[in-house]
Amino acid sequence: MSIKFTAIPTEIADGWRNGGTDAHGQKPEHRISDGGAPCRHCLKNIPEGKGVLLGAYKPFQSIGAFAEIGPIFICEDDCQRFESENGKLPPVIAEREQFLIRGYSADEKIDYRTGQIVKVNELPAHAEQIFALQEVAFIHIRSAAYSCFTARIDRTD
Template structure:
């Protein structure tokens, strides 16, 4: 099975850059990157000294008990949305050791059979195992230390 990593929508990144509000109705906070701020749009670390926007993001369509909202960074300057190939691990993931991953159903409920800390070297194979469960519609990749949303994994079409 083939997978693809799906970053946040360009419309979200552009909205934040153009003065729009985050998931809590607040304007994103401007900060300076220490070189390790992971942009959730280009899926690269924002270079040290460059400006980043920090805001609340909800990577779900609906509201409910499982629809977590949390902090994410994006490049303040326009960046190209990650368009990796099949099974291509984005730079921001490849540069770290491990992530929390978990699968969700089409109605955005956590599948409790899927949650785990996965080493980056095992991420693609673990995602393929999770997608073998037919009830799983998508997977979230989250920071292992802070549980912040990093990106989504979908089945490649």
């Protein structure tokens, strides 16, 4: 089985950059990066001194108890959406130590057998174990410290 890392849609990033609103209907907050703000679109750290947009993001289509909304950063300037190559870790993930991962069903419900904090170098192997559960349709990678959405993992076959 192969996996791919999926960044937030370009439509979301472009919408915020062009004056659109976030998941709470508010304009994203403008900040300046300290060099450690992880863009959820290009999946790279936003360089120190560059503009950052901070807003609420909902990585779900459905509504309900599991459809969490939380803060994310994106580059204020246009950036290229991360495209996964053969399961290669995105820079923003590879440069950190650990993440919270959770599997979800096709109807966007958490599979309680899947939630765990994993070391980055073990992430692909854990993702494959989670995908061995037929009920799991996708996996979220979230910050281990703050539980903020980072990226999604999908099967490629």
